[in-house]
Amino acid sequence: xxxxxxxLEDLFDNAPxxxxxxxxGGHIIMANRIFADWLGRARSDIIGRRFQDFLNIAGKMYYExxxxxxxxxxxxxxxxxxDLVRADGSKLPVLVNAVERRDEKGALSFVRITIFNASDRxxxxxxxxxxxxxxxxxxxxxxxxxxxxxERIAEAVEARxxxxxxxxxxxxxxxxxxxxxxxxxxxxNMLAVVFSALNLLERRLAKGEDVSHFIAAAxxxxxxxxxxxxxxxxxxxxxxxxxxxxxxNQMVAGMxxxxxxxxxxxxxxxxxxxxxxxxxxADKNVLENVVLNLAxxxxxxxxxxxxxxxxxxxxxxDEAYGAEHDVKPGQYVMVAVTDTGVGxxxxxxxxxxxxxxxxxxxxxxxxLGLSQVFGFVKQSExxxxxxxxxGRGTSITIYLPRYSGAPEARNHSEAQMxxxxxxxxxxxxxxxxxxxxxxxxxxxxxxxxxxxxxxxGEEALGALSAVPAIGLLFTDVVMPDIxxxxxxEAALERRPDLKxxxxxxxxxxxxxxNRLLDPGVNLLQxxxxxxxxxxxxxxxxxx
Amino acid sequence: MVFAHGFGCDQNMWxxxxxxxxxxYRIVLFDHVGCGGSDLRAYDIGKYASLEGYADDxxxxxxxxxxxxxxxxxxSVSAMIGAIASIQVPELFDELIMIGPSPRYIDDDDYTxxxxxxxxxxxxxxxxxxxxxWSQAMAPVIMxxxxxxELGQELANSFCxxxxxxxxxxxxxxxxxxxxxxxDRVTARALVLQCHEDVIAPPAVGAYVHQRVSNSxxxxxxxxxxxxxxSAPEETILAMKIFLAGExxxxxxxxx
Ligand SMILES: Nc1ncnc2c1ncn2[C@@H]1O[C@H](COP(=O)(O)OP(=O)(O)O)[C@@H](O)[C@H]1O
Numbered sequence: 192x193x194x195x196x197x198x199l200e201d202l203f204d205n206a207p208x209x210x211x212x213x214x215x216g217g218h219i220i221m222a223n224r225i226f227a228d229w230l231g232r233a234r235s236d237i238i239g240r241r242f243q244d245f246l247n248i249a250g251k252m253y254y255e256x257x258x259x260x261x262x263x264x265x266x267x268x269x270x271x272x273x274d275l276v277r278a279d280g281s282k283l284p285v286l287v288n289a290v291e292r293r294d295e296k297g298a299l300s301f302v303r304i305t306i307f308n309a310s311d312r313x314x315x316x317x318x319x320x321x322x323x324x325x326x327x328x329x330x331x332x333x334x335x336x337x338x339x340x341x342e343r344i345a346e347a348v349e350a351r352x353x354x355x356x357x358x359x360x361x362x363x364x365x366x367x368x369x370x371x372x373x374x375x376x377x378x379x380n381m382l383a384v385v386f387s388a389l390n391l392l393e394r395r396l397a398k399g400e401d402v403s404h405f406i407a408a409a410x411x412x413x414x415x416x417x418x419x420x421x422x423x424x425x426x427x428x429x430x431x432x433x434x435x436x437x438x439x440n441q442m443v444a445g446m447x448x449x450x451x452x453x454x455x456x457x458x459x460x461x462x463x464x465x466x467x468x469x470x471x472x473a474d475k476n477v478l479e480n481v482v483l484n485l486a487x488x489x490x491x492x493x494x495x496x497x498x499x500x501x502x503x504x505x506x507x508x509d510e511a512y513g514a515e516h517d518v519k520p521g522q523y524v525m526v527a528v529t530d531t532g533v534g535x536x537x538x539x540x541x542x543x544x545x546x547x548x549x550x551x552x553x554x555x556x557x558x559l560g561l562s563q564v565f566g567f568v569k570q571s572e573x574x575x576x577x578x579x580x581x582g583r584g585t586s587i588t589i590y591l592p593r594y595s596g597a598p599e600a601r602n603h604s605e606a607q608m609x610x611x612x613x614x615x616x617x618x619x620x621x622x623x624x625x626x627x628x629x630x631x632x633x634x635x636x637x638x639x640x641x642x643x644x645x646x647x648g649e650e651a652l653g654a655l656s657a658v659p660a661i662g663l664l665f666t667d668v669v670m671p672d673i674x675x676x677x678x679x680e681a682a683l684e685r686r687p688d689l690k691x692x693x694x695x696x697x698x699x700x701x702x703x704x705n706r707l708l709d710p711g712v713n714l715l716q717x718x719x720x721x722x723x724x725x726x727x728x729x730x731x732x733x734x
Numbered sequence: 735m736v737f738a739h740g741f742g743c744d745q746n747m748w749x750x751x752x753x754x755x756x757x758x759y760r761i762v763l764f765d766h767v768g769c770g771g772s773d774l775r776a777y778d779i780g781k782y783a784s785l786e787g788y789a790d791d792x793x794x795x796x797x798x799x800x801x802x803x804x805x806x807x808x809x810s811v812s813a814m815i816g817a818i819a820s821i822q823v824p825e826l827f828d829e830l831i832m833i834g835p836s837p838r839y840i841d842d843d844d845y846t847x848x849x850x851x852x853x854x855x856x857x858x859x860x861x862x863x864x865x866x867x868w869s870q871a872m873a874p875v876i877m878x879x880x881x882x883x884e885l886g887q888e889l890a891n892s893f894c895x896x897x898x899x900x901x902x903x904x905x906x907x908x909x910x911x912x913x914x915x916x917x918d919r920v921t922a923r924a925l926v927l928q929c930h931e932d933v934i935a936p937p938a939v940g941a942y943v944h945q946r947v948s949n950s951x952x953x954x955x956x957x958x959x960x961x962x963x964x965s966a967p968e969e970t971i972l973a974m975k976i977f978l979a980g981e982x983x984x985x986x987x988x989x990x
Contacts, residue, residue, distance in 0.1 A: 241931065248849070248853040249856055255960040256741050256743070256810070263964040263965055264747075
């Protein structure tokens with residue numbers, strides 16, 4: 192028995208932890224040697240004191256406010272991290288467990304407190320916390336780095352994009368240079384034809400020979416120059432459009448001869464035309480040109496033959512599509528031109544619409560075809576898409592806004608105009624270019640009209656008062672003193688019954704509202720043939 | 735009878751006391767915002783930066799429950815919170831029972847609060863270390879992850895379950911406030927219950943409170959520590975009952 196007690200006492204004193212028992216009043220009644228050693232105090236110094244007396248100040252407070260109440264309520268507490276204060280004032284980190292022991296009647300007999308040395312553990316915890324803090328800091332730095340990296344990349348990308356844009360601009364300017372050269376060259380050729388024809392004409396006329404051949408040559412040269420100007424104006428989106436309600440199906444059907452002729456025998460033409468196709472409001476001539484342009488490109492892409500499909504359909508572009516592609520959502524008429532040709536690489540596709548971009552050999556391609564198509568579509572508030580892959584063919588689809596007005600037959604299509612329109616009325620011609628004035632006046636006189644010439648607005652108004660017989664005012668739009676439109680207004684004030692015909696070679700003018708002709712305004716595009724002039728003047732005077 | 739818990743606890747600390755009064759009084763128990771089962775979202779840093787914020791809550795509770803001329807029982811910091819509420823709305827409480835009160839914990843020229851400024855700062859630093867008195871390994875468990883069943887639902891769910899940030903702030907207002915001047919303005923009849931060997935609120939502080947609250951009684955309990963309501967509920971109840979039953983003069987004679 193004594194043996195056992197000795198053994199237990201030894202265990203109690205030399206256990207690897209501190210043992211303390213406190214009585215019901217909280218005073219220490221027993222403490223083991225290890226605990227006394229840790230504190231560096233004699234056991235007699237410890238007995239009678241309270242456990243919290245040996246804690247640091249924070250421990251005292253926490254013991255009183257948290258752990259003592261906790262033990263009182265649940266009978267124990269576990270693993271509370273506290274600091275013991277040794278006799279020499281140094282601290283010993285400990286983990287403390289405590290449990291209440293009660294007698295049969297439930298009265299508190301004592302509290303057993305077990306204390307573990309937690310120096311190592313606390314150090315690990317501190318190291319762990321420190322490691323976590325470091326990790327968090329490193330993480331924050333990394334995030335910061337990422338952020339600045341993103342910024343730096345964004346900057347680099349922006350700089351790169353700027354330089355690319357500059358490069359593109361430079362390339363464009365180079366292309367413009369090339370093209371301007373090309374156009375100048377073409378123009379010179381055309382003008383040479385006109386000049387030499389006129390020279391020959393002059394000489395042959397003097398000798399009284401047959402000159403019809405030279406006249407035809409001159410007209411052809413001038414005609415080609417006029418066509419080239421039209422194309423340039425088209426891609427600069429400055430052509431005067433005369434929109435009318437059109438059924439694209441009819442238009443495509445009407446072009447079939449022209450298309451067959453253009454495509455040649457190697458290319459098969461198919462049309463898939465939707466029933467009940469909506470109308471579009473567009474300039475018929477220009478739209479025909481667009482289709483023709485697309486067909487020519489398709490032909491060029493199929494040197495060994497293939498298939499060309501022209502398809503029409505009613506189409507609805509929804510909000511999402513509209514937002515993504517910068518086009519007004521709504522109803523559109525779709526015209527798609529699809530070929531089975533060589534197709535385009537992504538690089539070519541990216542530039543296909545650029546003016547002057549061409550992959551065709553000099554003389555064959557101008558790079559104006561698609562840009563002209565694009566210009567027209569944008570001017571018509573439409574939309575265009577390209578689908579193409581190398582070796583897979585190309586599909587170019589244009590969408591034109593639906594026209595919901597009543598189909599309105601155009602009063603006169605130029606083709607229907609009388610080819611010859613002679614008359615004897617008096618026409619006032621206003622034109623600041625001396626050459627053009629003389630020529631126009633001559634043409635009208637040839638047609639039998641009396642002509643009064645004026646070189647500016649002021650002169651014109653003078654003539655109007657002086658010559659009451661004037662029935663038609665034929666005026667240029669752009670003039671140095673007042674523009675043609677204002678002149679027409681002033682003239683109409685004096686002579687409300689006066690007929691007005693405008694002419695211009697360049698249509699970013701007052702005549703053009705929103706780049707579309709005002710209905711009711713009569714315009715003769717420069718340069719006009721004698722036939723066109725005759726027809727227009729006749730129609731007006733008769734109207 | 736409104737019971738208000740002190741720093742470190744929640745309304746559970748009254749569990750041995752309030753039943754003794756349940757027959758005679760309507761019992762009101764609550765947790766301060768940020769403690770126990772309160773809605774932590776209601777914690778407002780600005781409002782609870784001073785004891786007035788807590789006092790406003792006490793007033794709001796009384797208003798809500800339509801309480802006037804009632805009894806306020808406050809432990810530790812809540813003894814002062816009740817005093818402030820009673821100054822602001824005197825008709826709320828006829829009696830204030832202040833258990834272990836302290837109007838200021840830090841010693842001043844001729845005032846003994848029990849702590850030096852350095853000691854209080856040591857405490858607050860200890861808090862900043864986020865130890866909360868629990869080992870790092872234990873803290874998550876205590877904060878409400880009861881995968882250690884021996885800790886008991888009760889503990890895990892409410893008692894000592896405090897948001898560490900809020901606990902820090904509560905400690906800060908508790909230990910840094912100086913409400914000594916308020917004591918003079920208390921008009922309710924007051925009982926100061928003081929324990930032996932209370933390191934938080936030493937007997938000198940209890941005596942100081944008694945001296946400055948004009949209409950007060952002072953009882954020095956045999957109990958030790960800071961929470962006689964837990965460690966010596968019978969003695970606490972008895973002292974309270976005597977105070978509530980007696981006239982002012984009688985109450986003054988209670989105690990050693
Ligand atoms: N249907 C098509 N198939 C393949 N490539 C095409 C097609 N249409 C246009 N392209 C490419 O786009 C370029 C530009 O076309 P475009 O603007 O019409 O000018 P051009 O026909 O004078 O070259 C063409 O040179 C060609 O490389």
